[in-house]
Amino acid sequence: MNAAKTIMRLALLQLKGSKDKAANLQNASQKIREAVQGHKPRLITLPECFNCPYGTKYFREYAETIPNGESSQTLSKLAKEMGVYIVGGTIPEMGDNDKIYNTCTVWSPEGSLIAKHRKMHLFDIDVKGGIRFKESETLTAGNEFTIIEIDGHKIGIGICYDIRFEEMAKVYRNEGCEMLIYPGAFNMTTGPLHWELLQRSRANDNQLYVVTTSPARDETADYVAYGHSMVVDPWAKVVKSAKEGEETVVVDVDFSLVEQVRQQIPVYSQRRVDLYNTTKK
Numbered sequence: 001m002n003a004a005k006t007i008m009r010l011a012l013l014q015l016k017g018s019k020d021k022a023a024n025l026q027n028a029s030q031k032i033r034e035a036v037q038g039h040k041p042r043l044i045t046l047p048e049c050f051n052c053p054y055g056t057k058y059f060r061e062y063a064e065t066i067p068n069g070e071s072s073q074t075l076s077k078l079a080k081e082m083g084v085y086i087v088g089g090t091i092p093e094m095g096d097n098d099k100i101y102n103t104c105t106v107w108s109p110e111g112s113l114i115a116k117h118r119k120m121h122l123f124d125i126d127v128k129g130g131i132r133f134k135e136s137e138t139l140t141a142g143n144e145f146t147i148i149e150i151d152g153h154k155i156g157i158g159i160c161y162d163i164r165f166e167e168m169a170k171v172y173r174n175e176g177c178e179m180l181i182y183p184g185a186f187n188m189t190t191g192p193l194h195w196e197l198l199q200r201s202r203a204n205d206n207q208l209y210v211v212t213t214s215p216a217r218d219e220t221a222d223y224v225a226y227g228h229s230m231v232v233d234p235w236a237k238v239v240k241s242a243k244e245g246e247e248t249v250v251v252d253v254d255f256s257l258v259e260q261v262r263q264q265i266p267v268y269s270q271r272r273v274d275l276y277n278t279t280k281k
């Protein structure tokens with residue numbers, strides 16, 4: 001394995017979405033080009049459902065096969081043209097047997113699909129006076145963990161609601177991940193209380209970077225996304241956060257911080273796994 005590079009520049013694209021898929025793809029393409037030209041990131045991240053509105057009534061209509069669908073092809077071409085890794089947010093994926101998944105694709109600078117993560121925990125909640133959402137009305141849950149490796153660093157992928165499940169993050173930590181990336185679209189009920197809290201919690205529990213990318217907030221949409229895409233470091237400090245609107249957040253993450261925190265506060269090796277075993281997959 002190559003010696004790991006310590007610094008990695010990320011660009012998080014908090015994008016405006018609409019019902020017009022072609023316009024969404026065009027906007028993502030333009031923002032990817034601008035991010036690369038302006039900042040030369042190694043890795044670009046996109047929001048959950050970046051090519052469609054977030055809502056169960058839309059998923060079937062917008063679903064595409066991967067990697068032959070137009071959203072996949074657009075990301076593949078851009079990754080190659082711009083020479084950058086892309087964690088392509090999510091799109092509704094048309095799978096086998098008419099099943100639809102909420103899926104994140106990851107593209108290499110050569111334009112190859114290097115990973116595909118299907119949301120494992122479907123967002124089924126009912127908060128009285130707040131929000132009711134049932135992804136399981138149209139979506140099927142994925143069953144596989146997804147780890148990519150860039151420049152010698154392992155990165156675990158989850159999607160939005162997946163961030164609430166600490167066990168999933170712990171599996172990634174057990175596998176040696178130094179960063180977790182969650183495309184996500186929290187909302188105006190849960191976002192204000194839980195969005196940052198969950199990211200800082202997962203970062204603190206596992207002593208790694210947590211990166212989220214949300215759609216920009218659109219008050220006229222059926223589902224109003226919270227925004228505030230962010231990068232949290234292994235100390236659980238918010239390094240940088242977007243506001244609500246369309247925005248590109250650029251951060252140089254320093255992976256040496258992961259080892260530093262793990263050495264200074266060695267909770268991982270101090271766990272009493274003889275009493276509570278969380279190490280098994």
Ligand SMILES: NC(=O)CC(=O)C(=O)O
Pocket residue numbers: 123159160161162164185186187190191194
């Ligand atoms: N949209 C989601 O998947 C999750 C979410 O909004 C929440 O957990 O809150």
